[in-house]
Amino acid sequence: MELRHLRYFRAVAEELHFGRAAERLHIAQPPLSQQIRQLETELGVGLFVRSTRRVELTPAGQAYLERVESILDAVDAAGQQAQRIAAGRQGALAIGCVGSATYSLLPRLVRALREELPELDVSVRGEMLAPAQLSALVAGQIDLALLRPPVNSDEVVVETIRRDRLFVALPEGDPLSSGDGVRVADLRDAEFIAHAGHGRSVMNGILASLCAAAGFVPQIHHEVEETSTLVTMVAAGLGVAIVPEPTASLGIAGVSYRPLVPGGPTVDLAVARVAGDQSPMISQVLTVLRRVAARSE
Incomplete structure (x- = not known):
């Protein structure tokens, strides 16, 4: 049994017509009928009652459909989640922030992230002095640091975002x-x-x-x-x-x-990230941050 068998079964169960299901799946009707028979043979039960006039689900087929829908929905959701994570649109983000930006830039940034990247789980650590932020950044405890330069560390990349x-x-x-x-x-x-x-x-x-x-x-x-x-x-x-x-x-x-x-x-306000971090999520967040910082100048 493969996922395609389940997808074929769901299409026929929803259409209750092999011809319409085949068109929906962009395959010919005979191969579709053959795949459904293979599925019934493997399960050892009949899923459909077929006649020249209509197709109906058997009680076993109806029960099977409920589980199949749950399985296929979960598979689709898993794929979509993987795509969002790969694109940097989902994940967990921790931001450190100096005191003055905690009360000005940070609230606007978090609101913008909620609107533009709603699948991100954002946490913040405000009122952090720059050395504490750098230590947390290098240790992986935060992903981005909003701080005041200068920053003397080869382990991070610093970008000024506001003055x-x-x-x-x-x-x-x-x-x-x-x-x-x-x-x-x-x-x-x-x-x-x-x-x-x-x-x-x-x-x-x-x-x-x-x-x-x-x-x-x-x-x-x-x-x-x-x-x-x-x-x-x-x-x-x-x-x-x-x-x-x-x-x-x-x-x-x-x-x-x-x-x-x-x-x-x-005095400058800068964002720091770990050097060499190519995370798509960080790239997405930095794009939002630059725009929010430009608006708040």
Whole structure:
């Protein structure tokens, strides 16, 4: 018995006419009749009652049809699933993300993936510092990393997808929040809340570089790993923070955001993947990501 025997049987059972079933299957009627007889011989039961005027299913044939439909539907579904996976349209995807993009780009990306690639099972790990993302990426714990460059690793490929302006987050009512922008030099005496340092945060390095260019060393009073915690501490009046513009998407009350001037310094947002990964799924997701990132600039 082969799958074609089951497909032939289903066609005849649905048409209840050998001629129409043969046309549907694009074969001649005599070979079709022969295949059905072979199937009945192998099973040892009659599946059809034939007469010159009509064809009917026997009770055994009716019961057999229910199982055959289930089998053929499962075979067709398995083939379709294999095709979707091979095309990168189905599978499990894990994305890591830095804090500021967690609250801006990531929600739009997940919505777009749900609409365009509904068979993907997407999971996210937000509020991850770049080193943690790189470790997870190389270990196979995530498939894509949304992070801030630079990235010094030969094991991954990095692509810049967006450039964000840098803002200063100020406690509401701070005198500096009344202007259209803030100079880094104006923050000389400020108490800073920063992302965790010791080489673990790109933003920590950016803060040090900006302040050095303005001629001072920042007074860092608190270091945190999560952007949401950082902004919450600003709202509590514990200090100020340099953040990418999308951080404002958090919408935490008690914080004012002002762009850094002059020149409007920026920080890149990039996507990283394991070098040599030719997965069709990753290619599909990157296409969606580039489009979503371009719209959000």
